[in-house]
Amino acid sequence: xxxxxxxxxxxxxxxxxxxxxxxxxxxxxxxxxxxxxxxxxxxxxxxxxxxxxxxxxxxxxxxxxxxxxxxxxxxxxxxxxxxxxxxxxxxxxxxxxxxxxxxxxxxxxxxxxxxxxxxxxxxxxxxxxxxxxxxxxxxxxxxxxxxxxxxxxxxxxxxxxxxxxxxxxxxxxxxxxxxxxxxxxxxxxxxxxxxxxxxxxxxxxxxxxxxxxxxxxxxxxxxxxxxxxxxxxxxxxxxxxxxxxxxxxxxxxxxxxxxxxxxxxxxxxxxxxxxxxxxxxxxxxxxxxxxxxxxxxx
Numbered sequence: 702x703x704x705x706x707x708x709x710x711x712x713x714x715x716x717x718x719x720x721x722x723x724x725x726x727x728x729x730x731x732x733x734x735x736x737x738x739x740x741x742x743x744x745x746x747x748x749x750x751x752x753x754x755x756x757x758x759x760x761x762x763x764x765x766x767x768x769x770x771x772x773x774x775x776x777x778x779x780x781x782x783x784x785x786x787x788x789x790x791x792x793x794x795x796x797x798x799x800x801x802x803x804x805x806x807x808x809x810x811x812x813x814x815x816x817x818x819x820x821x822x823x824x825x826x827x828x829x830x831x832x833x834x835x836x837x838x839x840x841x842x843x844x845x846x847x848x849x850x851x852x853x854x855x856x857x858x859x860x861x862x863x864x865x866x867x868x869x870x871x872x873x874x875x876x877x878x879x880x881x882x883x884x885x886x887x888x889x890x891x892x893x894x895x896x897x898x899x900x901x902x903x904x905x906x907x908x909x910x911x912x913x914x915x916x917x918x919x920x921x922x923x924x925x926x927x928x929x930x931x932x933x934x935x936x937x938x939x940x941x942x943x944x945x946x947x948x949x950x951x952x953x954x955x956x957x958x959x960x961x962x963x964x965x966x967x968x969x970x971x972x973x974x975x976x977x978x979x980x981x982x983x984x985x986x987x988x989x990x991x992x993x994x995x996x997x998x999x
Contacts, residue, residue, distance in 0.1 A: 736786040737789065743853045760909060772849075815828075873889065922975055930990065931989065933990075935994035950995065955988065965991055
């Protein structure tokens, strides 16, 4: 190789080195990014058992907005030199129709609600695959460098492996268990780090519901009165949820998704000041009133 060729080669090497230095400088200026992935089924069950002594969602209220803010703050202290991409909230719903609670969570800033299905036994279906899909996609596109995963199901192992395969670090956050463990051991083995959210952290956001007291001597309401209350509640429901949600609900007639039916019952009992438990005919009248109003809006 003559001197001219050597000089040309040296120039090209210098240019390559300059480009590499520029690229490394840009990478150094780019902040790390983290996201929080919440399996709501695990969160409700573990938090309910820890604070309220039950996994039944109907027995307690969870301040999701306050808890999400607390999780964001905790992540901010752990990933001090990183920025938050968003919080992903995974839950189940009948025919993937948002409940009023899920809709309010979806409206929070920096929160993305992703819904799997809820079967007849109130078991989530498809949530784990949604978590895997998001974790893998975000890691593959270098959208996150760290993932805080709140869950406990062994089926999440594949999601962790997929994200790690693209260079992301996965940190498992669990909720303190009153006894034993509430997270699968294979999941604990697979993640990059583990952290437990203890009672003092969770307790401010969980409150056990108190049963509404009804006067046992109160007269039994007429079916038409209960039907009218059902229509009233439907009008309120439609005002808060909108026609789009109504259109999604209508094909299920005459059945209501479990969470909607439960909220309907609780609100009707509050308005009537009368317990409808064990009153099958009045419960049917209540649902009929609810459906009549919605179908009248089509």
